[in-house]
Amino acid sequence: MGDQVGQAVEGTLYYLPYAEFQRVRASTLPPEKRAAIFADMCRLNALYMIARAGSGHIGSSFSSLDIISWLLLEELDEDDIFFSSKGHDAPGYYAALIGMGRIDFDLIHKLRRIDGLPGHPDIGTPGVVTNTGSLGMGVSKAKGMIFANRLAKRPGRAWVMTGDGELQEGQFWESLVSSVNFGMNEITVIVDHNKLQSDTFVRNVSDLGDLEAKFRAFGWRVERCDGNDVGALAVTLASLKGELRPKVIVADTVKGKGVSFMEHTSLDSDVAMYRFHSGAPDADSYRLATQEIISRLQQRVKDAGQEGLSFETIEREGTSPPPASAQRLITAYTAALLEQAEKHPHLVALDADLILDTGLIPFRERFPQRFFECGIAEQDMVSVAGGMALKGLLPVVHSFACFLSARPNEQIYNNATELTKIIYVGSLAGVVPGGPGHSHQAVRDISVLAAIPGMTLVEPSCEAEVGPLLDWCINEAPGSCYLRLVSLPWDVPYRLPPGGRLVAGQGVTLVAGSDAVVITYGPVLLSAAVEAVRKLAEEDGLSVKVINLPWLNEVDAGWLRSETLGYKWVLSVDNHYLKGGQGDAIARVMAGFEGPGSRLFSLGVAGVPPSGTNPEVLNHVGLDVRALVRSIRTAVGIRKHSKGEMAP
Structure with missing residues (x-):
C-alpha cells in the first residue's frame, strides 16, 4: 500500500517492509528521533507478528522497544552482546533484529512456527546469544560469557535486559554479589521497570521497594531514567562511561507503551488483570492499535522532513475457536x-x-x-x-x-x-x-x-x-x-466407561482390541491414539486396544499383566521425554513378568521439542495421529508398499 494510510481496515494486517527500515537507518535524522521512529516501526511489526501467530507478548515487547532500539542503533559495539533475560519481549527483539537486517525479513511472517522464530529466544536464531524464558538466569549467563572473554583475552561488553517481575527470582540476587567481587565492569543490566508482571502490578505481589538502594547495597553503580525516552536513556548511558563497577539502569517504562489502551496507565486498562501480557489482540483491538501506531509514525516522519512510510498488508487468516465440545x-x-x-x-x-x-x-x-x-x-x-x-x-x-x-x-x-x-x-x-x-x-x-x-x-x-x-x-x-494438567481446550473422541472407580495404578479401556495394546494418558495423546487405531482398523484391519492409564509413576502389576496377557505387542506413549516417563514405569513392571510376555515399544519425545503450531510440534516429535499410525505399524511388523498394499 502507499504512504497514505486512512483508517486501518478490519481483517487486514499491516507491516513495514525492510526497505523502509533501511531508509530510516540511513537517514541523517538526529539519533534520538531516528531511534524513536525505529522503535515505533518495530512496534507495528511486532504487533503484526503476534497477530499473525495468534499468540505472543505485546505488553513486554512494547515497554522495552525504545531501549532495544537505542542499543542496537547507537550503543552496541561489534564485540558486545545483548540479550533479554525475561524473554517475553522476543517479538519486539525479533522485529528490531529484522529491522537491522540481522534476521531474514521473511521470518517476520513465521513467529512461533516450526520453520520460523520461536516463542522465546533460542540460540538457533541469529542475534540470540543465549536461551531465555526461564527467569532469573540472565546476569549469571552474562558473567559466564565475561569470564570466557577474559580467559581468551577477547574484548566485549554484556548488556542484559531483565523484567521487574523477574527480580522476584532468587538467582537474580545471587548473581549480583560475585559480579562486584570480580570487578565485572563489562556488565550493564537494564531493568525494564514497567511495574506489571503476568497477572497484576508487581507491588501487589512482591513490592520491590527501593530498587536503587538495593542494587547499591550489592556494590553496583546505579542510575535511573525514563526507559521510553531514548534521549534520557542516551544521557544515562553516557554518564556510565568509564565506570569500573558493574552497572544497572532502572528504566521506568510503561507496559504496552505506544498504544494508549494497552498502556497500563490508561483508564481503559484492566489493572487488576492486565489484558495484553500474553496472547494475540482481537480483531478490533488490532485495528485500533495499528491505526494509532501508523498515524503517529507518519506524523513523526513528516515532522522530521522525511517522505511518508509505505506499508505492506495481508489479509488476516481466520482462526477457528475450539469446538463447544472441547474438554477444558x-x-x-x-x-x-x-x-x-x-x-x-x-x-x-x-x-x-x-x-x-x-x-x-x-x-x-x-x-x-x-x-x-x-x-x-x-x-x-x-x-x-x-x-x-x-x-x-x-x-x-x-x-x-x-x-x-x-x-x-x-x-x-x-x-x-x-x-x-x-x-x-x-x-x-x-x-x-x-x-x-x-x-x-x-x-x-x-x-x-x-x-x-x-x-x-x-x-x-x-x-x-x-x-x-x-x-x-x-x-x-x-x-x-x-x-x-493439559491447559489447552482439547476435543476428545472418547468417553470414560460409566460407573468406573479409580484404583491406584490401574487404567480403563477406551477402545477394545485384540492384536495390540496402546497405553497412554491425557487428552492430547489419548485422542491421537484413539484416532490412530481407528485408522489402523479401517486401512489395515488391525485391532488395537487403547488404555487410559492416569497414573504416571505407579502401575499395578496384576492389572497390567491381565490387560496385556495374550498380546504380542504393547506400546506406551508419553507426552514427555522417553527417559523417565510413564513408559519407564510400565517397563519396570513388565520386566518382572514370568514366562512369555508382550514386547514393549516406548514412544515419546526424544529431543528438545521445537516451537511451532500445535500440529507442527506434535508431528515433529512423532506424537500426532499419522506418526502413531506409522509407529504402531512398525511395532507390529506391518509395512506399506509404495502403491499402498499391505506387506507382512
Whole structure:
C-alpha cells in the first residue's frame, strides 16, 4: 500500500517492509528521533507478528522497544552482546533484529512456527546469544560469557535486559554479589521497570521497594531514567562511561507503551488483570492499535522532513475457536478445587503469578483468606507450603508444570522427607502448546518428580476425570501428589466407561482390541491414539486396544499383566521425554513378568521439542495421529508398499 494510510481496515494486517527500515537507518535524522521512529516501526511489526501467530507478548515487547532500539542503533559495539533475560519481549527483539537486517525479513511472517522464530529466544536464531524464558538466569549467563572473554583475552561488553517481575527470582540476587567481587565492569543490566508482571502490578505481589538502594547495597553503580525516552536513556548511558563497577539502569517504562489502551496507565486498562501480557489482540483491538501506531509514525516522519512510510498488508487468516465440545481441564479443575475447599477448611491454595492460567480466580474470590499469591518465586512458594503443611494445613500449590517441577525440586523433596501432604498442580503440561517453545514445554516433569518418595503423579484424560483424581489425591492418597494438567481446550473422541472407580495404578479401556495394546494418558495423546487405531482398523484391519492409564509413576502389576496377557505387542506413549516417563514405569513392571510376555515399544519425545503450531510440534516429535499410525505399524511388523498394499 502507499504512504497514505486512512483508517486501518478490519481483517487486514499491516507491516513495514525492510526497505523502509533501511531508509530510516540511513537517514541523517538526529539519533534520538531516528531511534524513536525505529522503535515505533518495530512496534507495528511486532504487533503484526503476534497477530499473525495468534499468540505472543505485546505488553513486554512494547515497554522495552525504545531501549532495544537505542542499543542496537547507537550503543552496541561489534564485540558486545545483548540479550533479554525475561524473554517475553522476543517479538519486539525479533522485529528490531529484522529491522537491522540481522534476521531474514521473511521470518517476520513465521513467529512461533516450526520453520520460523520461536516463542522465546533460542540460540538457533541469529542475534540470540543465549536461551531465555526461564527467569532469573540472565546476569549469571552474562558473567559466564565475561569470564570466557577474559580467559581468551577477547574484548566485549554484556548488556542484559531483565523484567521487574523477574527480580522476584532468587538467582537474580545471587548473581549480583560475585559480579562486584570480580570487578565485572563489562556488565550493564537494564531493568525494564514497567511495574506489571503476568497477572497484576508487581507491588501487589512482591513490592520491590527501593530498587536503587538495593542494587547499591550489592556494590553496583546505579542510575535511573525514563526507559521510553531514548534521549534520557542516551544521557544515562553516557554518564556510565568509564565506570569500573558493574552497572544497572532502572528504566521506568510503561507496559504496552505506544498504544494508549494497552498502556497500563490508561483508564481503559484492566489493572487488576492486565489484558495484553500474553496472547494475540482481537480483531478490533488490532485495528485500533495499528491505526494509532501508523498515524503517529507518519506524523513523526513528516515532522522530521522525511517522505511518508509505505506499508505492506495481508489479509488476516481466520482462526477457528475450539469446538463447544472441547474438554477444558482447567475449568473442570477450578470447580473440583472449590468443591474440595468447601469440605476441607484447612485447604489453602498457593500461586506463582499465574492465577488466570491456573484457574484460581474463583478460589481467590470465594476464599480470599485461604489464597496466597507468592509471585515469581517457586522455591519460596514450595517451602512456604512445606511450613503450612507442618502446621496442619493442606496446601495446594500451583504453577506451570515446567517451573513447578524443576525449579523447586529440592524444596519438594525436602517437604517429602517431612512426611507431610501437599498437592502440587502443574498446568500447561506436555509438548503443546508449542508456541512458547522449550522453556515452557513441560516434558521432563514426570522424570524429576516420579522418584520422590511417597509422591504419586496423575494426569486426567478429560473433564470427567479431573474431579475424581483430585478427590483421590486429597482424600485417599497416602502422601503428596502431583496433578498434571493439559491447559489447552482439547476435543476428545472418547468417553470414560460409566460407573468406573479409580484404583491406584490401574487404567480403563477406551477402545477394545485384540492384536495390540496402546497405553497412554491425557487428552492430547489419548485422542491421537484413539484416532490412530481407528485408522489402523479401517486401512489395515488391525485391532488395537487403547488404555487410559492416569497414573504416571505407579502401575499395578496384576492389572497390567491381565490387560496385556495374550498380546504380542504393547506400546506406551508419553507426552514427555522417553527417559523417565510413564513408559519407564510400565517397563519396570513388565520386566518382572514370568514366562512369555508382550514386547514393549516406548514412544515419546526424544529431543528438545521445537516451537511451532500445535500440529507442527506434535508431528515433529512423532506424537500426532499419522506418526502413531506409522509407529504402531512398525511395532507390529506391518509395512506399506509404495502403491499402498499391505506387506507382512
